[in-house]
Amino acid sequence: MCGAIGRVTDSPFVKALMDLLNIPFNLETDYNIRPNAKIPIAIGQNGVATGIEANWWLFQARTENGYTYDKRYKSFNTRKDKLMTNRKTDFMYNRCVVPASCFYEWKGNRYKVEPLDSALAFGGLYKAWNTGDPESPHYSCSIITLPPHPRFSHIHDKSLPLMLLPDEIQPWLDDSFHDPNYWQETLQSKIRFDLRVVPVDKKNPSEEIGEAEIIEAD
Template identity: 75%
Template sequence: MCGAIGRVIDNPFVRGLMDILNIRLDSSTDYNIRPNASIPISIGRDGGPVGVNANWWLFQTRTENGYTYDKRYKSFNTTKAKLFTNRKKDFTHHRCVIPASCFYEWKGNRYKIEPIDDAIAFGGLYKTWKTEDPANPHYSCSVITLPGHSKLKHIHEKSLPLMLLKDEIEPWLDDSFHNPDYWLPTLESKIRFDLRVTPVDKKDPSIQIGDSEIIKAD
C-alpha cells in the first residue's frame, strides 16, 4: 500500500522531474500528502505530457460542491492484478505519472522511503469526470502497486509502489501507445534503484527519529 507521499518542491530532482512532466511549479512542499488530496500529475495528450491537478482517489462521486472520493472503493492504489482485469481500459488508455520525493510505510514505526539523489515518478492511472465546462474536466488518479519485495519486508511486506525509470516516462505517457503487455517487465517487483529508508515521526514525517539504511537495487 502507498498511503502517504511527500513532495519537497525545492528539491532539484523533483523540480527537474516536474519540468519533464510539464507540471507548473506552483505547488508547495508537503511532507505528508494523504489519499483524497489534490495533487499534480502528468497525463499524455497529443503525444506530449500535460500537467493537471487530480484527486488522489480514482473513483469519485459528485456532490453539490463538486466531486469527492467515493467511500465505497478504496481506490487511491490500484494493484497489478487489476491492470489486466477490471482496470485494463484505464491501463491501456489512461496512464499517468505522479511526481514525489518520497513515500511512507508503517510497520511499528513510520518509514520514509526515497531514492538517493533522485525523484520518484510513480506510475499511475487516471480518470476524467464531466463538469459544467467540457474543456475542464475533473481528474482523479491512483498509484499502481506491485507485490511486496523481500528487501522491504521488515518495513512493509504486502506491496511496493510502481516507480518508473526516466526512460520509461515518455512511452508511459504516450497516448497513442495501447499495448498493456509491453509493460510486463516494468511491472515486476524489483528495487529498480538504491533507496534510503529512514524512520520518521508518525505525526510529523519531516522529523527523523533514527538512523537511515540503504536498500540496494536488484
C-alpha cells in the same frame, strides 16, 4: 500500500522531474500528502506530457458541490493484478505519472522511503469525470502497487509502489500507445533505485528519529 507521499519543492531532482512533466512549479513543500488530496500529475495529450491537478482517489462520487472520493472503494492505489482485468481499459488509455520526493510506509514505525539521487515518478492511472464543461473535466488518480519485494518486506510486506525509470516516463505517457503487454518487465516487483529508508515521527514526517538504511537496487 502507498498511503502517503511527500514533495520537497527545493529539491533539484523534483524540479527537473516537474519540468520534464510540464507541471508548473508553483507548489509548496508538503511532507504529508494523504489520499484524496489534490495533487499534480502528468498525463499524455497528443503525445505531450501535460500537467494537471487530480484527486488522489481514483473513484469519485458526484455531489451538489462537485466531486469527492467514493467511500465505497479504497482506490488511491490500484493493485497490479487489476491491470489486466477490471482496470485494463484505464491501463491501456489512461496512464499517468505522479511525481514525489518520497513515500511513507507503516510497520510498527513510520518510515520515509526515498531514492538516493532522483525524484520519484510513480506509475498511475487516471480518470476524467464529466463536469458539464468538456474543457474542464474533474481528474482523479491512483498509484499502481506491485506485489511485495522480499528485501522490502521488513518495511512493508503487502506491496511496493510502481516507480518508473527515467526512460519509461515518455512511453508511459504516450497516449497513442495502448499495448498493455509491453509493460510486463516494468511491472515486476524490483527495487529499481537505491532507496534510503529512515524512521520518522508519526505526526511530523519531516523529522527523522532513527538510523537510515540503504536498500540497494536489484
